Amino acid sequence: MIQFKNFTAAFGEREVLKSMTCNLTGNSITAIIGVSGSGKTTLLRVLCRMNDRIENFHIKGNILIGGKDIFRPDNNVYSLRRKVGMIFQKPCVFPISIFDNVVFGVREVTKIPKKDYPDLAEKVLREVFLWEEVKDRLNEKATTLSQGQQQRLTLARTLAVGPDVLLMDEPTSSLDPESTAAIEKLVISLKNRHTILWVTHQHDQAHSIADRVLVLKEGQVVDLPAPIERQENPSSLEDVLYNS
Amino acid sequence: MTAITIEKVVRVFIAGITFIIIGLLVSIFSIMFIKGFPAFHDDFLFAESKDFGRAGGVFYQSAGTLILMTTAVLLSLPVALGSVLFQTEYLASGKFKTLLTQLTYLLNATPTILFGLVGYLFFGVYLDTGVSWVTGSMILAVMILPTLQVSLREAVEALPQKYREAGMALGLSRSSQIRRVILPQCFYGIVTGVLLGLARAAGETAAIMFTATTFSGIQFPQSFSDPVPTLQTHILILAQEAAHPESIAQAWGSGLVLLGLVFILTLMAWLIRTRVVMESEL
Numbered sequence: 001m002i003q004f005k006n007f008t009a010a011f012g013e014r015e016v017l018k019s020m021t022c023n024l025t026g027n028s029i030t031a032i033i034g035v036s037g038s039g040k041t042t043l044l045r046v047l048c049r050m051n052d053r054i055e056n057f058h059i060k061g062n063i064l065i066g067g068k069d070i071f072r073p074d075n076n077v078y079s080l081r082r083k084v085g086m087i088f089q090k091p092c093v094f095p096i097s098i099f100d101n102v103v104f105g106v107r108e109v110t111k112i113p114k115k116d117y118p119d120l121a122e123k124v125l126r127e128v129f130l131w132e133e134v135k136d137r138l139n140e141k142a143t144t145l146s147q148g149q150q151q152r153l154t155l156a157r158t159l160a161v162g163p164d165v166l167l168m169d170e171p172t173s174s175l176d177p178e179s180t181a182a183i184e185k186l187v188i189s190l191k192n193r194h195t196i197l198w199v200t201h202q203h204d205q206a207h208s209i210a211d212r213v214l215v216l217k218e219g220q221v222v223d224l225p226a227p228i229e230r231q232e233n234p235s236s237l238e239d240v241l242y243n244s
Numbered sequence: 245m246t247a248i249t250i251e252k253v254v255r256v257f258i259a260g261i262t263f264i265i266i267g268l269l270v271s272i273f274s275i276m277f278i279k280g281f282p283a284f285h286d287d288f289l290f291a292e293s294k295d296f297g298r299a300g301g302v303f304y305q306s307a308g309t310l311i312l313m314t315t316a317v318l319l320s321l322p323v324a325l326g327s328v329l330f331q332t333e334y335l336a337s338g339k340f341k342t343l344l345t346q347l348t349y350l351l352n353a354t355p356t357i358l359f360g361l362v363g364y365l366f367f368g369v370y371l372d373t374g375v376s377w378v379t380g381s382m383i384l385a386v387m388i389l390p391t392l393q394v395s396l397r398e399a400v401e402a403l404p405q406k407y408r409e410a411g412m413a414l415g416l417s418r419s420s421q422i423r424r425v426i427l428p429q430c431f432y433g434i435v436t437g438v439l440l441g442l443a444r445a446a447g448e449t450a451a452i453m454f455t456a457t458t459f460s461g462i463q464f465p466q467s468f469s470d471p472v473p474t475l476q477t478h479i480l481i482l483a484q485e486a487a488h489p490e491s492i493a494q495a496w497g498s499g500l501v502l503l504g505l506v507f508i509l510t511l512m513a514w515l516i517r518t519r520v521v522m523e524s525e526l
C-alpha cells in the first residue's frame with residue numbers, strides 16, 4: 001500500500017531520512033517509535049507533502065501510495081492531502097462552530113452536496129465516538145470542547161474528507177488516560193478501512209495497538225521484534241533503540 | 245566599571261529618555277488643549293466655517309479629511325493585501341521575500357514630500373487630474389501603502405502556523421486557504437492595520453495640501469474631480485494669518501479636532517489588537 005523506495009529527505013545538508021526502503025501493508029496499524037529528532041514527524045509529513053513549501057527541504061527517491069508516485073508533478077497535491085489525512089500532536093480546531101469544523105474540509109469537495117452535510121457530520125462524529133457528547137451543541141464554538149474531545153473532533157474532520165491513509169503524530173501525548181484510551185480504541189476500530197501510521201513515544205502503546213512496530217534510527221526504519229521475542233532477550237529493545 | 249554599574253547607568257539613561265518623550269507628549273497635548281479648547285464654542289464640530297474660517301465651525305473640513313482618508317485606504321487596501329498575501333502565501337523563496345520586506349521598509353521611510361511631488365507630477369500634471377479628490381486620494385493611497393502593508397503583513401504572519409497546517413492537511417487549495425483560513429483568522433489584525441493606515445493618512449499633510457484641497461468656498465465635493473476641504477489645509481492657511489487672533493484660535497481648534505481624530509483611530513486600533521492578542525492565547 002505505501003512503499004518507500006530509496007527515499008531520502010533532507011533539510012539542507014542534514015539528511016533526516018536516508019535512502020529508506022520499506023513497504024507498509026494496507027488496512028493495518030504501523031507504529032513508529034524513535035528518539036526525539038529521529039525524523040518521525042518528517043516521515044509522516046512527507047507522506048502528505050506538508051513539507052513542500054519549506055525552503056531548503058528536498059527529497060530523493062520515491063514514495064508510492066496505492067502504486068502511485070505521490071511526488072509526480074502531475075499529481076494533485078490537494079487531493080493527495082485529502083486521501084492522506086494528518087492528525088497533529090496538539091488538536092487544532094478553528095474558532096468556529098463544532099459543525100463547521102467537521103465539514104471544514106468537505107466544503108472543498110464539490111461533489112458532496114450541501115444537504116448531505118448534516119448526515120455526514122453525524123456519521124463521522126459517531127465514528128469517533130463524539131456524537132453523543134456534542135449532538136446538542138453542534139452550533140457552539142469548538143474551542144469550548146475539552147482537549148480530548150477536540151482531538152476526536154480533528155479526527156472526525158479528517159475522516160469527513162474520506163482519507164485512505166491516516167497519519168497520527170503523537171495524537172495522545174497531550175491527553176489524559178481516559179481520552180488516550182478512547183483514541184486508541186477508536187483507531188483500532190478504523191483499521192479495517194484505513195491504513196494508519198501512528199507515531200508514539202510509548203512502547204507499550206505501540207505494541208498494544210499496532211500490527212507492526214518500526215523504529216526510526218539514523219534515517220532508517222527497522223522492525224522492532226514483538227514483546228514475546230524480547231522477553232527472551234531483554235536488552236534487545238534498548239539495543240535497537242539506542243545502540244548502533 | 246562593573247556589569248552592575250553599567251546596568252544602572254543604562255537603566256537611568258533609558259528612564260531619562262522615556263521621561264523626555266512622555267514629557268514632550270504631555271506638553272504637546274496640553275498646549276493643544278489650552279489653545280484649542282476656546283475655539284470649541286457652540287457647535288464647532290458641526291457648523292460650516294464662516295468669514296474665511298475666522299468664525300464658524302469645521303464640519304466640512306473634518307468630513308473632507310475623513311472622505312479623503314477613507315478613499316485613500318479603500319484604494320490602497322486591495323493592493324496592500326494582495327501583495328502581502330502574495331508574499332506570505334505564494335512566494336517560496338526566502339531571499340526574494342527578504343528583499344521585498346526591505347523594500348517596503350525603505351518605502352515606508354521615504355519622506356512623504358517626495359511622494360507628494362512625484363504624485364503631483366504624475367497624477368496632477370501628467371494625467372491632468374488637477375487639484376481634486378481623485379488626485380489627493382491616489383497620492384495618499386500610494387503614501388500609506390507601505391504602512392498598510394507592514395501592518396497587514398504583521399497581522400498575517402502572526403497567525404499561528406497550526407491553523408495554516410490544519411487547513412493544508414485537509415486539502416485546501418491556496419485560494420481556499422486564503423479565503424477560509426487566513427482572512428477570517430486575521431480579520432481583527434487586518435482591521436487594526438486599516439485603522440493605523442487611516443491614522444497615518446490623517447497625519448499626512450504635505451502631499452495633499454496642493455493636490456486635493458482648497459481653502460474655502462466648497463462643502464462636499466460633487467464629483468471626483470472636485471477639490472476637498474480638509475482640516476490640514478484649514479490649519480495651515482489660518483495659522484498664517486497672524487494679524488487675526490480669531491484665525492489663530494480657529495487654527496488651534498481645528499488642530500485639536502485632527503489630533504482627536506488620529507487619537508481615536510489609534511485607540512481603536514490598539515483596543516482591537518489587544519483583543520486579538522487575547523484571542524490568540526486561547
Ligand SMILES: Nc1ncnc2c1ncn2[C@@H]1O[C@H](COP(=O)(O)OP(=O)(O)OP(=O)(O)O)[C@@H](O)[C@H]1O
Nearest residue numbers: 011014016034035036037038039040041042043054
Ligand atoms: N522545518 C525544519 N527545518 C529544518 N530542520 C528541521 C525542520 N523540521 C525538522 N527538522 C529537523 O529534522 C530532524 C527530524 O525532526 P522531526 O521533527 O521529524 O523529529 P521527531 O522524530 O518527530 O522528533 P520528536 O519526537 O521530538 O517530535 C530534526 O533534526 C529537526 O531538527
Ligand SMILES: [Mg+2]
Nearest residue numbers: 040041042169
Ligand atoms: Mg515529532
